Amino acid sequence: KQEVTQIPAALSVPEGENLVLNCSFTDSAIYNLQWFRQDPGKGLTSLLLIQSSQREQTSGRLNASLDKSSGRSTLYIAASQPGDSATYLCAVRWSSNTGKLIFGQGTTLQVKP
Amino acid sequence: GAGVSQSPSNKVTEKGKDVELRCDPISGHTALYWYRQSLGQGLEFLIYFQGNSAPDKSGLPSDRFSAERTGGSVSTLTIQRTQQEDSAVYLCASSLHGSQETQYFGPGTRLLVL
Numbered sequence: 001k002q003e004v005t006q007i008p009a010a011l012s013v014p015e016g017e018n019l020v021l022n023c024s025f026t027d028s029a030i031y032n033l034q035w036f037r038q039d040p041g042k043g044l045t046s047l048l049l050i051q052s053s054q055r056e057q058t059s060g061r062l063n064a065s066l067d068k069s070s071g072r073s074t075l076y077i078a079a080s081q082p083g084d085s086a087t088y089l090c091a092v093r094w095s096s097n098t099g100k101l102i103f104g105q106g107t108t109l110q111v112k113p
Numbered sequence: 114g115a116g117v118s119q120s121p122s123n124k125v126t127e128k129g130k131d132v133e134l135r136c137d138p139i140s141g142h143t144a145l146y147w148y149r150q151s152l153g154q155g156l157e158f159l160i161y162f163q164g165n166s167a168p169d170k171s172g173l174p175s176d177r178f179s180a181e182r183t184g185g186s187v188s189t190l191t192i193q194r195t196q197q198e199d200s201a202v203y204l205c206a207s208s209l210h211g212s213q214e215t216q217y218f219g220p221g222t223r224l225l226v227l
Contacts, residue, residue, distance in 0.1 A: 034215065043204060044218040046216065089156065097168065097169075098161050098171075099166060100146075100158045100172065104138075106155070
């Protein structure tokens with residue numbers, strides 16, 4: 001069964017810290033992987049998309065890496081800020097024929113001033 | 114439009130009634146997706162449209178759920194004879210062409226079935 005797991009479920013850090021969010025997936029034959037951010041009561045905001053042929057993607061203070069062989073992706077957030085507080089979701093697409101994304105349960109991040 | 118829009122933003126209905134949820138994708142996006150987010154299940158895929166056809170309906174939980182897309186743009190998700198377990202946030206997303214593209218999500222419709 002194709003599943004996505006995110007650990008920890010919640011994380012609290014002081015402002016300024018660098019942090020890593022983890023995502024693991026069964027079945028390494030993924031098509032691509034996408035990281036999203038969700039603020040309370042809101043929709044999802046796309047952060048980074050990594051194709052299966054790529055090892056990492058960067059956007060500003062965010063860096064996402066992909067290691068298919070180990071079934072893992074990490075989202076690195078540099079110099080965290082209170083505005084980074086949100087739930088971060090990892091989603092994997094396994095097929096090129098469908099847009100179906102399978103989501104992890106998310107990691108809720110709190111950055112304290 | 115600038116982003117994916119959904120209506121209504123909130124819907125309260127009585128058990129057994131039918132509801133229709135609407136999604137307007139980003140202009141020019143050919144692929145459209147429906148997902149459901151509930152407390153117990155997280156975010157679940159429902160259906161994927163490419164143009165007006167739906168090559169993947171595998172996530173629809175029962176035959177009470179149906180969706181259509183007309184003119185390659187607006188989509189409607191219909192839930193017939195609603196049940197309390199249908200209560201969730203229904204999210205719509207679109208992408209430019211399909212499988213390789215980033216999916217952009219709307220704000221969702223929060224459905225409460227009493």
